[in-house]
Each structure stands twice: as C-alpha cells, then as structure tokens.
Amino acid sequence: MGPQSSGGQAGGAQSISPAPLAPDLRSADERDRPSRNDSLTAQLSTVVGGPVGDHALIGRVRFWTPLRVLFMLALIFLALGWASKAGCIQQTPGPDGRPTLDWNNGRQYVAMCYSDTVPLYGAERLDEGAFPYKKQWTEDTPDGGTETRYMEYPVLSGLYQYLGMQIAKTWDAAPLPGALQVVIYFNVIAVGLALAWLITVWASAMLAGRRVWDAALIACSPLVLVHAFTNFDALATAFAATGMLAWARRRPVLAGVLLGLGGAAKLYPLLLLGPIVVLCLRTDPMQRVPSTRSGLLRLRDIDGVPAVRTWLRQIPDRIRLLSLRPLGAAAVTVAGALGTWLAVNLPIALLFPEGWREFFRLNTTRHADPDSVYNVITSFTGWPGFDGYLTHGDAPAILNIVSLLLFVLACLAIGYIALTAPRRPRLAPLCFLVVAAFLLTNKVWSPQYSLWLVPLAVLALPHRRILLAWMTIDALVWVPRMFYYLGLDRKGLPEQWFTGTVIVRDLAVVALCGLIVRQIYRPEEDLVRRDFVDDPGGGIVDRAPDPLLPWLPEPLRPKAAPARTG
Structure with a gap:
C-alpha cells in the first residue's frame, strides 16, 4: 500500500501508517537487539523474516515474548538431547526370552548414547527399592579383593534418584503403558532434569537484564544436546542460577538457601559464595546504614x-x-548456604553415617580421571603421577594436596583481580573464573561438569561466536571419549585421541578466562555494562560506591579511580 496524501496541507504529501497506530506506543528500546548488532544472529534471523525493524516497538508481542521463545528453543534442544540418549534405552530379547537393554557389543559407546543414569539404577541398588545411604553391598575390586559400597552421590542427588525410582516402580505396577523399569526410571529422571534446565534458562534470562536474548545460547547450547541427561548436574545448575537471581534481587537469605541446596546436590554452587564475599568486601564496608x-x-x-x-x-x-550493608548481606548468604547444606545433610549423616561418608571417601581415594589435566600429562609422557602407581583403594595423597593448593592459589589470584580492577567486576565473570579454576585444577572433570560453565559463561562474556566455538569444542570431546571407552579390541580409539581433544577443550576454557580477565581490567569493553549499566546480577553491590579501599595494602587497591555509573 503506497503513501497517502494528507489532503489540504501545504508542503506536499505526507506518508502515514496504512493501519491505525496502537493506542500505546511505548517501546522497550533499552533491550538489546542481537539481530541488529550481532552478525551471527542477523544471519540466523533471516529464517524468521530478518532483523527487527529500526522503528519496531520492542516488547509489545503478546504471546511470543523472549522468555517463551527461549523456553521453546530449550525444549527443542532438550528433546534432541533425549533423542541422543534414546539408543541406550532400546530393548532386545535376552537369553531367557525376556526383554533386556540392548547394550550388546558396546552399543552405549558406538551409538554415543551413554548416560550414567541407566547403569546406576542397578549399580546403586535402586532396582531393589533400597533407600540410598542405608543400603550397603559388596563389590569385587580390580586387585581381587572386595569392598563395602553405598550410594556415592551427595544427599540431594541421591534422594532425587530415590524419588525417580519410586515413581518408576509405581508406574510399572500401575496399568499404564509399560517398558523395562530402568527405561521408565531414565525417562522420569529426564523429565525432572529437563525442568531443572528450563529453570536454569529462566533464571539466567532474568539475570541477563536488558540482554535477555543472551540466554538463547544457554537454551541452544551444543552441550545440552550431549550432557543434559548424562548425569544429574542440571539440578545443581538450577539451584546455582536461582541462587544468583535471588542475590541479584537483594534477597540474601533466599540466595543462601538455594546455593546451599545446590551444594547438597553437587559441590560447585557453594563455590559461588566466594565471589559474593569478595565483591562485598570491595564495596565500602564502612558505609553508614x-x-x-x-x-x-x-x-x-x-x-x-x-x-x-x-x-x-x-x-x-x-x-x-x-x-542492608554489603558485608552483612554476604554473611547472611554464606550462613544461609551453610545452614541449608547442614540441614539437608545432617539427618542422613546421623542416621546412616557410613553411607553419608561414601561420597567423601570416594572423592578422597579417587585417582586422576581420564579427562583431568594430570592424566593428560600421563597419557603423553608416561609420567606415573605425583603418587606413583597406586592400587585400588589407595588414596593419591600428594595429588589431593596439589590439586587443592592449585585451586586455592587460583582463587587468591581471582581475588587479587577483583580487588585491583579499576572498576568493581560483575558477579558472573568472577563466578565463571572460580568454577573454571576448580575444573582445571581438579583431579576429576566428568564430561557433564561442563554444563556448570554454560550459564556463567553466557552471563560473563556474551560474545556469541566465541561461546558457540567453545561449547562446540567441548561437546565434540564426547566423540573420542566414547570410542576410547569402547576399547582398541573393538576398534575403538587410542587414549591420545581422547586426551588430545581434552587439551583443546582446556585451552578453550583458559582462553575464555583470559578474555574475561581482560574485560575486567578494561570494563569499557564489557558489552553488559553499556548504556550506564553496572551489574545486573550484583544485588546489593549494583551501583554501590566503589571506593579506593584505603584500608587495604597498596598492592591490593584498585589501580585507578573507578568510573561512576549514572
């Protein structure tokens, strides 16, 4: 429809709208528009009609809001993630004619569908209806001996498995469409993990503030395709993300409770307390309240x-x-997290002390995992490790101390960066650095642990091409891992093919850390802080005074006067 003349007015024709304008012309112009300022997103947007218009009203769509679009994308990738594991829940007739799982000839590795949840159903004696931490059993060891075993997971993860088992057994006993009980169990667990990842996406989108579309990388991460259902880590990411959101909304008690629950599922949410304390310490602790x-x-x-x-x-x-004061809020959050962790763990520790200690015992005696930096060195050099050759059950005492000391040193370095940066850093970059340091220095980096980094990386460094490259590299490590586990006798890959990709993965994470440190020391390059934004996830320290900290020694003070935000 062409332009119409506004009849009778001097000065010629005037273009008008072909339809009546909306009664409310307000627009969320502060929202980031990736289809206009990001070349990758602009190219992808051609599938749905191209970049948003220059004069479009932002935030006025009634149904397809950003959050609903993110949920839709997340559900698509979660469905694909379930499909990638579906090969490991296929059934085949067993020797007695009854159906059994088709894991013949290393199918779980050849189809690359392996998930811990499937073998753990029998290995943790869940198929017997046993309560975790109470049930004990005896296993043969590689050296010909035996050992007494219990549930090996933290309390909340163990109870989640128990709940999934109860639902699976109830379903199996009811007149409902049936399958192997372990298949029902896997699907029940997968539904819960999918909900947990949707919560992670939601909380991250809320934390992103005006850059809500950054959370699309969390919803569409290649790591979701591979590891959303590999283990139970989505539970921890949900608690960590919601804990950070509660802190951002200045609810320190709730933040502590959520981070404590996350710590009862996996350890890493408790690591986020360190950056919170450091940022509150950098904010003037003597301000009047x-x-x-x-x-x-x-x-x-x-x-x-x-x-x-x-x-x-x-x-x-x-x-x-x-x-109301930063250090007080940090103290409340830390106390809430530790109190919640204790409230979840104490009943199990008192009732079943041996079963409760199993998680800590295994982590103490566990040797360097295949994907740890220590095993990578061994793989290429033949180095026997700090403790030499150990038998099953022998704790790698020196390795435990070295990995702990390296992590502590990394945390001290991160604290130094946070205190000496010219402007107080944002919370998400420091959290990413701490969790990345933990994974890089730890003797265990299970493949699904990479999910921990996804929300933190997106919030810390919203450069889509860089993040997508790292996530793709990390996800592709799964391929040589599976064929290494298959074994050379079944035409698998040599160990160095796998450990070589681990090196690439580790270097990619180190590169992300370097970019984040550069961004911290050059805050004007931080995309999140444009348009007078300080720290959307900072909570009580967002837009708070950022003094020179004269009470600290000179080497620990900010290197330049911080710029005040509007």
Missing part, C-alpha cells in the same frame, strides 16, 4: 524470659537490617 537499635528490643532492657522471646521474634528484622 540505618541504625539497628530503632524499634528493636535489647536484652538488657528487660530481664527474664519474655525479653528473650521478644528478641527471638525480632531475628528476621535483625537479619533484614544486617542485609
């Missing part, structure tokens, strides 16, 4: 039990007032 005495009863005002009861009733108010 509202008086804590107004309206609060002190014990010396009234003697006796009623005063104690009143004081106890005022604990929520006291916590709220403590949370």
Whole structure:
C-alpha cells in the first residue's frame, strides 16, 4: 500500500501508517537487539523474516515474548538431547526370552548414547527399592579383593534418584503403558532434569537484564544436546542460577538457601559464595546504614524470659537490617548456604553415617580421571603421577594436596583481580573464573561438569561466536571419549585421541578466562555494562560506591579511580 496524501496541507504529501497506530506506543528500546548488532544472529534471523525493524516497538508481542521463545528453543534442544540418549534405552530379547537393554557389543559407546543414569539404577541398588545411604553391598575390586559400597552421590542427588525410582516402580505396577523399569526410571529422571534446565534458562534470562536474548545460547547450547541427561548436574545448575537471581534481587537469605541446596546436590554452587564475599568486601564496608537499635528490643532492657522471646521474634528484622550493608548481606548468604547444606545433610549423616561418608571417601581415594589435566600429562609422557602407581583403594595423597593448593592459589589470584580492577567486576565473570579454576585444577572433570560453565559463561562474556566455538569444542570431546571407552579390541580409539581433544577443550576454557580477565581490567569493553549499566546480577553491590579501599595494602587497591555509573 503506497503513501497517502494528507489532503489540504501545504508542503506536499505526507506518508502515514496504512493501519491505525496502537493506542500505546511505548517501546522497550533499552533491550538489546542481537539481530541488529550481532552478525551471527542477523544471519540466523533471516529464517524468521530478518532483523527487527529500526522503528519496531520492542516488547509489545503478546504471546511470543523472549522468555517463551527461549523456553521453546530449550525444549527443542532438550528433546534432541533425549533423542541422543534414546539408543541406550532400546530393548532386545535376552537369553531367557525376556526383554533386556540392548547394550550388546558396546552399543552405549558406538551409538554415543551413554548416560550414567541407566547403569546406576542397578549399580546403586535402586532396582531393589533400597533407600540410598542405608543400603550397603559388596563389590569385587580390580586387585581381587572386595569392598563395602553405598550410594556415592551427595544427599540431594541421591534422594532425587530415590524419588525417580519410586515413581518408576509405581508406574510399572500401575496399568499404564509399560517398558523395562530402568527405561521408565531414565525417562522420569529426564523429565525432572529437563525442568531443572528450563529453570536454569529462566533464571539466567532474568539475570541477563536488558540482554535477555543472551540466554538463547544457554537454551541452544551444543552441550545440552550431549550432557543434559548424562548425569544429574542440571539440578545443581538450577539451584546455582536461582541462587544468583535471588542475590541479584537483594534477597540474601533466599540466595543462601538455594546455593546451599545446590551444594547438597553437587559441590560447585557453594563455590559461588566466594565471589559474593569478595565483591562485598570491595564495596565500602564502612558505609553508614540505618541504625539497628530503632524499634528493636535489647536484652538488657528487660530481664527474664519474655525479653528473650521478644528478641527471638525480632531475628528476621535483625537479619533484614544486617542485609542492608554489603558485608552483612554476604554473611547472611554464606550462613544461609551453610545452614541449608547442614540441614539437608545432617539427618542422613546421623542416621546412616557410613553411607553419608561414601561420597567423601570416594572423592578422597579417587585417582586422576581420564579427562583431568594430570592424566593428560600421563597419557603423553608416561609420567606415573605425583603418587606413583597406586592400587585400588589407595588414596593419591600428594595429588589431593596439589590439586587443592592449585585451586586455592587460583582463587587468591581471582581475588587479587577483583580487588585491583579499576572498576568493581560483575558477579558472573568472577563466578565463571572460580568454577573454571576448580575444573582445571581438579583431579576429576566428568564430561557433564561442563554444563556448570554454560550459564556463567553466557552471563560473563556474551560474545556469541566465541561461546558457540567453545561449547562446540567441548561437546565434540564426547566423540573420542566414547570410542576410547569402547576399547582398541573393538576398534575403538587410542587414549591420545581422547586426551588430545581434552587439551583443546582446556585451552578453550583458559582462553575464555583470559578474555574475561581482560574485560575486567578494561570494563569499557564489557558489552553488559553499556548504556550506564553496572551489574545486573550484583544485588546489593549494583551501583554501590566503589571506593579506593584505603584500608587495604597498596598492592591490593584498585589501580585507578573507578568510573561512576549514572
């Protein structure tokens, strides 16, 4: 429809809208538009009609909101991730004619569909209906001996497996479409993990602020295709992401509870407490806050039990007032996380102490995993390791100490970076550095651990091509891993093919760390901080004063006066 003349007006024709304008012309112009400013997204957007228009009203679509689009993308990739594991839940007639899993001739490796959840159903005695940590069994060891075993996972992950088992057995006993019980169990576990990853996407999108579309890389990560259902790590990513979101919304108690629950599922959410404390330490700890005495009863005002009861009733108010200052908020979060972790673990530790200790025992006696940097060195050099050749059950004492010391040194370096940067860093980059340091220095880097890094990397360094390259490299490590596990006797790959790709993966993560450190020392290059944004995930430290910290020694002070945000 061509332009129409606004009849009777001097000055010629004037173009008008071919349809009535909307009654509300407000537009969320502050939202990032990747189809306009990112070449990769602009090319991909041609599939759905091309980049958004220059004069489009942003945020006015009624149904296909960014979050719903992200959920749709995440569901597509989660469905593909389930399909990638489906080969390992196919059934075949067994020797007795009854159906059994088709894992013949290393099918789980050739089809690259291996998932820990399938063999763990029998290995952890869940198929017997046993309660984790209470049930014990005896296993043969490689050296010809035996050992007593229990559930090897942290408490929340173990209880999640138990819940999945109960649902699978209930389904199997009901007049419903049937399958092998382990197949039902895998699907039940997969549904829960999919929900957990959707929560991760949601929380990350909320943390991204005006750059909500960055979360599309979390929803569409190649690592989701490979590892969403490899183990139970999506539970931890959900708790970690929601814990960070609670901190961003200045709810330190809830943040601590969620991070504590994450720590009860996997360890890494507890590592996020360190960056929170460091950022609060960098923010002026001596800033004035509202008086804590107004309206609060002190014990010396009234003697006796009623005063104690009143004081106890005022604990929520006291916590709220403590949370008004950065270090107080950090203390509340740390206390909430540790208290929650203890509340989840203590009942199991008291009732089944041996079963509860199994996770810690195995991690102490566990040798360097095939994908750790220590085994990579051994693979190419023949180095016997710090402890020499060990038999089954012998703890690698020196390796445990070395990996711990290297991680502590890395954390000290990250703390130094956070304190000396010209402007207080954002929370997400520091969290990524800490978790990456843990994985790089640890003696274990199970393949699904890479999921831990995905939300943090997207929030820390939203450069789509770089992130997509790293995620693709990390996901492709799965291929030589599976064929290495297949064995040379079945036409698998030599170990060096696998460990060589591990080196590439580690170098990619180190490169991401280098880019993030560069961004911290050059905050003007941080895409998130454009348009007068400080730290969408910073919570109480977002837009807070960023002083020179004269109470710190000179080497630990910021190198230049921080720029104030609008």
